[in-house]
Amino acid sequence: MLIVAYPHDATFLERAPFPVRLERKLIEMDQLLDDPKLLLAASNDLLHSAPQAAWNGRPATPVVVTLRCAVARALMGWSYESAHQEIAGSVKWRWFCRIYDQSVPNHSTLRDREALIRPTTLQQLHRRVVQLAHAEGVTQGQKLRTDGTVIETNIHYPTDSQLLCDSVRVLGRLLAHARTWLKPQTTVEKKPFAIAVAAPAS
DSSP, X not given: OOOOOOXXXXXXXXXSSXXXXXXXXXXXXXXXXXXXXXXXXXXXXXXXXXXXXXXXXXXXXXXXXXXXXXXXXXXXXXXXXXXXXXXXXXXXXXXXXXXXXXXXXXXXXXXXXXXXXXXXXXXHHHHHHHHHHHHXXXXXXXXXXXXXOOOOOOOOOOOHHHHXXXXXXXXXXHHHHHHHHHOOSSOOOOOOOOOOOOOOOO
């Protein structure tokens, strides 16, 4: 079932056993991400993948948590596994992602939930963040650097020899398809060939 956010915990930082110092950039980003239009766009994408989640199923990772974890991961350059470890072990990131005392989603959940946000929505989110940041005086909005959404997968290391083998394999498959489509009338004759061997000197 789709959940927008966990109940707000205003005393979460105060209950920490040590003083927590928040960076100004993090506080400003927290305020920008409270924009209802951003949450609505992300909610629509999550519901688009599973419409029945609007009224049925077990509680899923909230929309706010999904969005803010994606922002934190892109901001810090973390992998999905690193994001899970860093957020779970940090009071600051638990507050920023609005997870509080709840369990942090594992790396596969973070990856799958973030992948449900469509590229068009990401573009809208980027434009909306720039508009809000420009209105608040955080940035002039002249340049924007964005990060692509990439899903980790298990692939072999691209060595030169392996790339050549892959190229030959793909070319062979394409030529086989072309021969089936073109249906040549003649066949290639295989002529025997001889290898000349020099006689040993006497």
